[in-house]
Amino acid sequence: MTTKQLVEQIEGEASVYFDTDDEKVVFSTIAFPHFRGMENILKGKNALDALVITPRVCGICGHAHLMACVRAIEDAYKNAGESVVLSKKAENIREFTVVMEIIQNHLKWIYFVLLPELYKRSDSKQTSYPLKGAFGASLATKAIALLGGQWPHSSYMVPGGITCDPTYIEILQAQGFLEELIAFFEKESLGVALDDFLAYETCKEFAQGDADIAKIEAYLLQLGMHEKGLAYDRFIVLGKHQFSRQSKIKQTRFFSVDSKYVSTVESFSPNEKTFARNALYKDEYYEVGSLSRMMSLQIPLIKNIHRRYKDSAYSRVMARVYEVAHLMKHVKELLSEVRIDENSFNKPAPIETLTASGVGIVEAPRGPLIHKIDIEKGMIKNYEIITPTQWNIGSSNKNKLTPVQKTMQGHSKTDALFIFRTFDVCSVCTTH
Amino acid sequence: MHSKQEAKPRLVWIQGVTCNANIHSFLNLPTLPSLLSKLNMLYHPSLECSHTLQEITQLEIACDVLIFEGTYDPLLKRNDVLIADVVKHFAQEAKYVVALGSCASFGGIFKASAPKRNSGLIFNEKESFGPLLESQKKVINLSGCPVHPEWLGYTLNMIINKKEILLDELHRPLELYSHLAHHGCTRNEYFEWKVDAKEFGLKEGCLFYEQGCRAPMTHASCNKILWNEVSSKTRAGTPCFGCTEPDFPRNNLFSTQTNMSIPQDVPLEIPKRAYLTMTGFAKTFSIKRLEGKLIDYKTTR
Numbered sequence: 001m002t003t004k005q006l007v008e009q010i011e012g013e014a015s016v017y018f019d020t021d022d023e024k025v026v027f028s029t030i031a032f033p034h035f036r037g038m039e040n041i042l043k044g045k046n047a048l049d050a051l052v053i054t055p056r057v058c059g060i061c062g063h064a065h066l067m068a069c070v071r072a073i074e075d076a077y078k079n080a081g082e083s084v085v086l087s088k089k090a091e092n093i094r095e096f097t098v099v100m101e102i103i104q105n106h107l108k109w110i111y112f113v114l115l116p117e118l119y120k121r122s123d124s125k126q127t128s129y130p131l132k133g134a135f136g137a138s139l140a141t142k143a144i145a146l147l148g149g150q151w152p153h154s155s156y157m158v159p160g161g162i163t164c165d166p167t168y169i170e171i172l173q174a175q176g177f178l179e180e181l182i183a184f185f186e187k188e189s190l191g192v193a194l195d196d197f198l199a200y201e202t203c204k205e206f207a208q209g210d211a212d213i214a215k216i217e218a219y220l221l222q223l224g225m226h227e228k229g230l231a232y233d234r235f236i237v238l239g240k241h242q243f244s245r246q247s248k249i250k251q252t253r254f255f256s257v258d259s260k261y262v263s264t265v266e267s268f269s270p271n272e273k274t275f276a277r278n279a280l281y282k283d284e285y286y287e288v289g290s291l292s293r294m295m296s297l298q299i300p301l302i303k304n305i306h307r308r309y310k311d312s313a314y315s316r317v318m319a320r321v322y323e324v325a326h327l328m329k330h331v332k333e334l335l336s337e338v339r340i341d342e343n344s345f346n347k348p349a350p351i352e353t354l355t356a357s358g359v360g361i362v363e364a365p366r367g368p369l370i371h372k373i374d375i376e377k378g379m380i381k382n383y384e385i386i387t388p389t390q391w392n393i394g395s396s397n398k399n400k401l402t403p404v405q406k407t408m409q410g411h412s413k414t415d416a417l418f419i420f421r422t423f424d425v426c427s428v429c430t431t432h
Numbered sequence: 433m434h435s436k437q438e439a440k441p442r443l444v445w446i447q448g449v450t451c452n453a454n455i456h457s458f459l460n461l462p463t464l465p466s467l468l469s470k471l472n473m474l475y476h477p478s479l480e481c482s483h484t485l486q487e488i489t490q491l492e493i494a495c496d497v498l499i500f501e502g503t504y505d506p507l508l509k510r511n512d513v514l515i516a517d518v519v520k521h522f523a524q525e526a527k528y529v530v531a532l533g534s535c536a537s538f539g540g541i542f543k544a545s546a547p548k549r550n551s552g553l554i555f556n557e558k559e560s561f562g563p564l565l566e567s568q569k570k571v572i573n574l575s576g577c578p579v580h581p582e583w584l585g586y587t588l589n590m591i592i593n594k595k596e597i598l599l600d601e602l603h604r605p606l607e608l609y610s611h612l613a614h615h616g617c618t619r620n621e622y623f624e625w626k627v628d629a630k631e632f633g634l635k636e637g638c639l640f641y642e643q644g645c646r647a648p649m650t651h652a653s654c655n656k657i658l659w660n661e662v663s664s665k666t667r668a669g670t671p672c673f674g675c676t677e678p679d680f681p682r683n684n685l686f687s688t689q690t691n692m693s694i695p696q697d698v699p700l701e702i703p704k705r706a707y708l709t710m711t712g713f714a715k716t717f718s719i720k721r722l723e724g725k726l727i728d729y730k731t732t733r
Contacts, residue, residue, distance in 0.1 A: 059453030345633025
């Protein structure tokens with residue numbers, strides 16, 4: 001028998017259809033019902049307008065879309081033999097704001113999705129405070145706005161650099177917000193100093209203190225999530241950044257990657273029309289996102305977690321939590337390296353002279369985000385977007401399960417739905 | 433102190449075709465906890481609320497304030513219920529309907545998803561059109577892509593405090609939209625003396641002449657009530673794209689349309705001829721301070 005479960009309070013909604021046997025999930029399919037047609041909307045527009053339109057794919061990770069878009073246009077310039085020179089300052093500031101967006105995303109996920117769900121599942125008397133996440137996130141977005149003008153929906157990255165021209169005032173203010181954010185995260189979430197947390201070598205150390213991370217870990221173990229929610233133990237990181245390493249990982253073996261092997265196929269969704277396509281690499285499904293990125297860095301703590309619990313729901317959640325701390329430390333350094341006297345912008349050839357194609361890839365909060373653009377005399381001939389949730393939350397037939405389908409198999413529906421959420425699902429991006 | 437739940441306005445937040453950015457913008461509101469404590473949140477897609485989407489789409493309960501985010505698509509369903517029925521049901525008893533963001537106000541970005549049927553709640557761009565025309569008196573348009581958190585905060589607090597909200601002809605609160613995005617821009621002096629920004633990435637120069645800035649024609653208080661409390665597009669060197677106006681998104685957003693090097697659109701309600709005369713005159717001045725860099729980090733050591 002197939003039963004439908006509407007999943008809400010993700011970014012948008014999804015329908016999950018379960019086939020169960022003796023209360024255990026034997027097969028599941030996923031539908032994302034809301035179509036928007038962003039790629040069609042872009043056709044025929046000036047290529048630079050994509051810098052304004054594509055962030056509007058998503059309210060929580062629009063900045064990642066902006067960066068993927070500007071990288072795609074810059075790649076098109078390069079493919080046309082036109083140089084686009086980015087100053088170190090522009091590169092660092094772009095990276096800074098993109099990372100801050102990931103941090104705000106993860107904080108919201110921890111406090112809006114994860115903790116309330118854990119408390120509900122474990123009959124805890126604890127009250128969850130989602131607004132804690134909103135507070136932390138708002139400190140991160142203030143820092144973005146100092147450089148990008150606003151968040152959400154900034155368009156401050158343009159081919160050749162960034163539109164802002166900050167003084168040390170903005171840089172110091174951004175550092176101030178970051179320091180406040182780190183203090184908040186240490187007090188409310190970690191229960192220990194950031195550097196001490198980052199120096200953990202085994203997951204036994206999570207149990208220190210009574211801050212939120214210790215509670216999260218304890219509840220995950222209590223629910224057996226260290227033994228549930230395993231996918232293929234295959235990971236992929238495609239975006240080029242300083243905070244992770246482009247790679248394909250099978251168990252613990254590393255391979256190089258090239259985005260030309262990425263493809264998409266139609267979803268299998270017999271019960272409801274879906275507008276999502278599944279993403280694959282060399283015809284295989286991979287998990288993307290925080291766990292993959294943290295695996296790519298071979299961090300002792302993450303290696304320890306993976307050795308014990310493989311790619312379980314526990315590992316997926318704790319890697320995301322760890323990534324917040326990792327990124328906070330990274331951006332602190334990034335900002336201190338910004339040299340104010342460098343150019344923000346180096347003007348490229350006029351967009352009207354450009355006829356070429358380009359690909360832009362970034363690591364968005366949930367994993368690799370790919371934008372592909374075909375430009376003819378400055379106008380968009382074709383645009384294609386592949387989002388992270390298309391990798392993790394694909395819906396396929398029984399012969400070749402996607403990561404999320406594999407993770408839910410064999411568990412109760414309640415466990416399966418919790419595992420579903422551990423991927424941090426973005427419905428709006430998926431049905432761009 | 434906690435006041436009685438019954439006395440608080442009951443709020444339902446429903447989504448049409450959307451990117452969720454109005455939610456994420458709202459979450460930046462510094463006074464969010466105190467504002468939420470004054471509301472009875474029946475349904476919200478992300479925040480804590482007393483009902484699920486399944487329950488709310490039974491269409492059995494009523495609310496005092498309906499917030500509708502996203503473009504209105506009469507064929508869109510949530511939980512298998514037509515959004516058209518959901519809007520109609522909740523709008524009937526609600527005292528106020530807030531069309532949140534430019535999509536809900538005028539159609540916005542996602543009007544183009546299905547241009548023939550999608551619209552805002554009472555406008556299709558600037559023409560009267562939409563599902564709530566008959567009850568348009570209760571509709572407040574909070575345009576913007578996304579809406580500024582303080583604009584929604586203002587509107588909800590006015591409703592909570594039972595104060596009258598004065599609206600413009602496009603149903604936008606005058607206190608928020610009688611200003612232009614230009615007001616308070618840190619580049620105003622360059623606009624006054626017609627000194628254009630030579631390129632992107634400079635704190636000097638006005639973005640109106642080359643970079644497509646729509647701030648002098650756009651009703652919004654972005655430079656009065658700053659974004660995320662700290663900045664705005666124009667302060668960060670990005671042109672205003674006119675996202676609060678019914679014609680958003682326009683085309684060629686990063687360049688100014690000109691006729692014989694004169695901007696095609698001049699500041700709001702300024703006679704074109706007078707504007708051009710004044711511009712020509714101002715351009716003859718040579719103002720050294722406005723032509724150079726404000727701070728030269730390379731040579732000022």
